[in-house]
Amino acid sequence: MSNQGNANQANKRVALICVAVVAGMTGLAFASAPLYDLFCRVTGFGGTPQRSAEAPGAITSQPMPGQMITVRFNSDTAPDMPWRFQPVQREVKVVPGEETLIFYRATNPTDKAITGTASFNVTPEKAGPYFDKIACFCFSEQVLEAGQSVDMPVSFFVDPGILKDPKTRDVKTITLSYTFFRKPGETRLSDRQAGTKPAERAVN
Numbered sequence: 001m002s003n004q005g006n007a008n009q010a011n012k013r014v015a016l017i018c019v020a021v022v023a024g025m026t027g028l029a030f031a032s033a034p035l036y037d038l039f040c041r042v043t044g045f046g047g048t049p050q051r052s053a054e055a056p057g058a059i060t061s062q063p064m065p066g067q068m069i070t071v072r073f074n075s076d077t078a079p080d081m082p083w084r085f086q087p088v089q090r091e092v093k094v095v096p097g098e099e100t101l102i103f104y105r106a107t108n109p110t111d112k113a114i115t116g117t118a119s120f121n122v123t124p125e126k127a128g129p130y131f132d133k134i135a136c137f138c139f140s141e142q143v144l145e146a147g148q149s150v151d152m153p154v155s156f157f158v159d160p161g162i163l164k165d166p167k168t169r170d171v172k173t174i175t176l177s178y179t180f181f182r183k184p185g186e187t188r189l190s191d192r193q194a195g196t197k198p199a200e201r202a203v204n
Contacts, residue, residue, distance in 0.1 A: 074177040081182045096160040103151040108144035115183040130162035
């Protein structure tokens with residue numbers, strides 16, 4: 001076989017390899033988001049809180065000052081989300097292991113029902129594996145009717161292991177942050193239905 005033939009064969013192999021790599025990367029891109037989300041929820045990577053069925057109980061009935069942790073609450077909304085959204089209280093002091101209940105308040109000031117979903121994380125990121133949620137509005141979609149205002153609960157605890165881990169023993173303040181996003185594609189649907197008169201119920 002001539003040198004030209006060998007070169008053509010080599011070029012074909014390179015092209016096939018490139019196509020395979022691109023196809024593999026495309027498939028990985030589609031799978032990476034849910035896999036990354038699952039990884040974060042399991043490991044606490046990126047400041048993602050954990051989920052638990054219940055709190056283990058306070059480490060002691062009379063905690064020392066150094067054992068108390070301040071948890072602060074932050075709130076944001078995406079640019080296309082018209083809700084007013086803020087924590088009812090800005091911070092609480094908690095005892096590791098003890099369940100704590102707080103609330104965020106959301107108000108829909110528009111004349112349309114709006115569905116939202118919340119993303120969340122904690123800082124510093126190294127506290128993520130030790131911040132456990134028992135119940136949270138962020139686990140499902142939230143629907144607010146026109147003009148409706150609701151207080152949405154968050155039940156959580158800080159794992160006592162945070163006091164023993166050399167990487168987190170210095171953590172005295174944790175910030176829990178939420179961002180509310182409008183459900184994709186809902187804007188146009190709501191706008192079309194906003195002026196529709198509801199059907200009258202038949203009277204016997």
